[in-house]
Amino acid sequence: MSFKDKEKWDTKYDGDSYITGKEPCEWLKSHAEFLIKGGKALDIAAGEGRNSVFAASLGYEVVSMDISEIALKKAQRLANEKNVTITTLSTDLDNSSLPENEYDLVLCFNFLERKLFQEIRKTLKSGGILFYETFSVDYLKYSSFKKEWVLEHNELLKAFNDLRILRYQEVDEEPKAFASLIAQKL
Template sequence: MSEQDRVRWDARYATSAAEPEGGPPPVFAAHVAEFPTAGTALDIACGQGAASFWLAQHGLDVLGVDVSAVAIATARAQAQRLGVTGRCRFAVADLDDGLPAGPLVDVILCHRFRDARLDRAVVSRLVPGGLLAICVLSEVGGSPGPFRARPGELTTAFADLDVIAAGEGDGQAWLLGRRR
């Protein structure tokens, strides 16, 4: 991301209240049983860490990454308050440089971030049978824009996954799938 983007996100998080203690992103709430209760997870563009906390409380060891140092500092403090620091780590990462290096993971969660250049890297980072949970802004029921998925974009981009569930409408698109 450009320095201007980083500054904008830092300013946004500096003036916002901390996210709730955790929970799955609402779009995945009906599919909680699909998420493993052990293993590792990568939370891409984790913001202040709400989904990371939920994954940790669900039994996973989580690395949350975000471009905003302010968001990451808040996530670290909240993880300590929630007692999940043993399961949650957070790092500042500029995703324009690609996914941070690391081992294969059992779950990748990406909520409200879209960069199609990362699609192959995301799939490659999953263990066989690993779960991708992605929810992005969409042109379907929303307006067009550079960070919005076009109709059918997620199912096309992740066609080599076994899709468990997917949908688009009301300005969002989402997909839950397993790596073959």
């Protein structure tokens, strides 16, 4: 990630309104039955914190990482508004390693950095749950996204095939196209 990219995200997030909203992603909210254990959670590329705050409201001790400090400030503001606590960490996830066996829950929504797949497997504790959802190759029909920013068909299934797959879907409904996974480290 170049300084220019960080600037791009800071500019997008600049302003009082929440560009991605304050409610958690539907895939997370509608599968809250997998979020009953509590413990430590990591929200990768957490943005303005909608998913971090939801996990915190369910009792998780959440660490929210993102490259945009403006986004993380808004995440903290949202946490205050909802009376929950999160820890924000300004991090360039293109060049980061994650601690081994650290998290009971990892969330990654709308972000793709393939080098992190191995780090995610590493940082999950045994029994830990991964929620991953991001744009798929079908999204190229509806956007000017680059190919390297989107998942191939079945890519999440292959990337996490050593985890137990609990739920998986690929959605292609114009103007949206994405893949979603819930998996558990064995």
